[in-house]
Amino acid sequence: MDHAVCLRLRNKGDMKKKSNFNRREFIQNGMRLTLLVAVGGVSGLSVIKATGKGDVWQIDPYKCTQCGRCATECVMTPSAVKCIHAYDVCGYCDLCGGYLKPGSNARSTAAENQLCPTAAITRKFIEEPYFEYVIDEDLCIGCAKCVKGCDSFGNSSLHLQIRHDLCLNCNQCSIARVCPGDAISRVPADQPYMIKGQYNPQE
Amino acid sequence: MRNKYLRIILLLLSLIITGELTAQNRFPKPEFESGYVQPSPTTPEPRAFAMEYFDVFILIAVLLLISYFIFRKRSRRGILWTSVFSLIYFGFYRNGCICSIGAIQNVTLTLADPNYGMSVVALLFFILPLVFALYTGRTFCAGACPLGAIQDLVVHKPIKLPVALQRGLGMIPYLYLGLAVLYAATGTDFIICRYDPFVGIFRMDAPFTMIVLGIGFLLVGIFVARPYCRFFCPYGVLLNWMSSFSRWHLTITPSECVSCKLCENSCPFDAIDIPDHSIQKKDVSKNVKRFLIFTLLIPIWMALGAWVGHQSHVFLSKGNSQVYLAELLISHPELKSDIDNLDIQAFLASGKSMDVLVEEASLIRNKFRIGSWILGAFIGLVFGIKLLKQFVYRKKEDYEPNKGECLSCGRCMDYCPVES
Structure with missing residues (x-):
């Protein structure tokens, strides 16, 4: 008799435990399903607009104000922004506004007459009266001093671009955040450059 | 010399033809006679996008491997070495930039900004750890996250924090998550990435x-295990929700807990729930009353939070550069003549009118007003629920990991003397 009661009690206890367990499991399953639907919903809404190609940061040369922040604000030292030369637009001037300091009287290529703080621009004679200007990207720090000079006195063929072999493609470009001209934006990764002469701004 | 004259003539001609020259083409491109070949600018390609899918593959492989070590092998050593691999790959090799934590902001911006669509890879990095957390617990924290891995390696003499302090600091991730979503949704900034230590x-x-912040976190991390993960990480909030209802989860013991208490001090994160036999029946009825009172208090917390949020929206919106600029120009119009202020000078040169700027800024501020309101209510809700949880007792017989807080590092498994 005692044994039977004991058994029954144990059964009862087991059953109670089981039902309790089921209830907890039901809540757990329900919540898991709810969360799964939530994650699915968010990702579903996002995937409609998602791109399969990815994007990279680039400077629109027509919006750039040559403020000089590219040299200091990039997470890389030196900056992943370099000056590039759009030869298509260049006038091959003898008196280059991007190469020489504005006040320099003598057209001497001595260091004190050069605008570039790191002497990254080399000047090469082509034919009378034309000179070619080439930028050594290892020396360039992206300060945009030459860009400003070229923009003020020349064809504006020198301009800044983000070099994608150097750029870490941060989720939020730290230069873009402080760019006064809002010139830096995400562009499709299959068209990663905006080089003057090849790219025209869409107004 | 002939060319020089030709150039001047051409210049004059073009002046006559176009009437007004744009600033860009002052000097036409010369025609070279010496056979000079014009070089073209180099355009180094960005990292191949196929490689980004490889990153997704690595992430899935790491998550599966961690799950294998947790459920099959029960090996802390395996989890540790997997996390070292993640630290090297996602941390030092990928420079910490494809990151599930930061992807929160991309998802937010995608949903909020009609002109922005995130990359599929970033979306996968956002979803996969959450889905894994729903089924296996926080395996991402255990060994896929480089931020967690670097902190896990410096845990040396973990101290037990007072419960009240832990709960208080535990509110920070919710606030951080809310602010990150607010700033991303308004297109202001990605604060998670900016302040990634x-x-x-x-x-x-x-x-x-x-650098100081990062090293500071690591130094604190020697004594307070994984401080960023537990008290700051906004993605941890989402993973906590998922993991709390996970299908499977790491267990301390391979078969049945014998309550030997050996694992009690093994967890550096205080994430093991210790069975509490001291609850009296009397207390329970009192608790039901308290439970009801605190449930009713939740709307009051939410209203209070919403009010605080509403009050702080003007301050919060100053983080937006446009709002900041508009405010600056309104309060200090004399700064317009300050040639050293690059932002103001760039704005003046852009030819945008003051009215347009103010209108854009007030639109952004309006978004901040609504956003801060929701953020405040959300924080109030979380606070209310956290208070409520104090009165929820679940009868526990065994030592079990707290499914939400547990980072699945596997340290406790080594301490359990029970054999399977």
Whole structure:
């Protein structure tokens, strides 16, 4: 008799435990399903607009104000922004506004007459009266001093671009955040450059 | 010399033809006679996008491997070495930039900004750890996250924090998550990425303050295990929700807990729930009353939070550069003549009118007003629920990991003397 009661009690206890367990499991399953639907919903809404190609940061040369922040604000030292030369637009001037300091009287290529703080621009004679200007990207720090000079006195063929072999493609470009001209934006990764002469701004 | 004259003539001709020259083409491109070949600018390609899918593959492989070590092998050593691999790959090799934590902001911006669509890879990095957490617990935290891995390696003498302090600090991630969503949704900034303390260490290059912050976190991490993960990480909030209802989860013991208490001090994160036999029946009825009172208090917390949020929206919106500029120009119009202020000078040169700027800024501020309101209510809700949880007792017989808080590092498994 005692044994039977004991058994029954144990059964009862087991059953109670089981039902309790089921209830907890039901809540757990329900919540898991709810969360799964939530994650699915968010990702579903996002995937409609998602791109399969990815994007990279680039400077629109027509919006750039040559403020000089590219040299200091990039997470890389030196900056992943370099000056590039759009030869298509260049006038091959003898008196280059991007190469020489504005006040320099003598057209001497001595260091004190050069605008570039790191002497990254080399000047090469082509034919009378034309000179070619080439930028050594290892020396360039992206300060945009030459860009400003070229923009003020020349064809504006020198301009800044983000070099994608150097750029870490941060989720939020730290230069873009402080760019006064809002010139830096995400562009499709299959068209990663905006080089003057090849790219025209869409107004 | 002939060319020089030709150039001047051409210049004059073009002046006559176009009437007014744009600033860009002052000097036409010369025609070379010496056979000079014009070079073209080099355009180094960005990292191939196929490689980004490889990153997704690595992430899935790491998550599966961690799950294998947790459920099959029960090996802390395996989890540790997997996390070292993640630290090297996602941290030092990928420079901490494809990151599930930061992807929160991309998802937010995608949903909020009609002109922005995130990359599929970033979306996968956002979803996969959450889905894994729903089924296996926080395996991402255990060994896939480089931020967690670097902190896990320095845990040396973990101290037990007072419960009240833990709960208080535990509110920060919710606030951080809310602010990150608010700032991303308004298109202001990605604060999670900007204040990531370890990314500077991964890149071996960062502003001085961020390096100090990163090293500070690691130094604190010697004694307070994984401080960023537990008290700051906004993605941890989402993973906590998922993991709380996970299908399977790491267990301390391979078969049945014998309550030997050996694991009690093994967890550096205080994430093991210790069975409490001291609850009296009398207390329970009192608790039901308290439970009801605190449930009713939740709307009051939410209203209070919403009010605080509403009050702070003007302050919060100053983080937006446009709002900041508009405010600056309204309060200090004399700054327009300050040639050293690059932002103001760029704005003046852009030819945008003041009215347009103010209108855009007030639109952004309006978004901040609504956003801060929701953020405040959300924080109130979380606070209310946290208070409520104090009165929820679940009868526990065994030592079990707290499914939400447990980072699945596997340390406790080594301490359990029970054999399977």
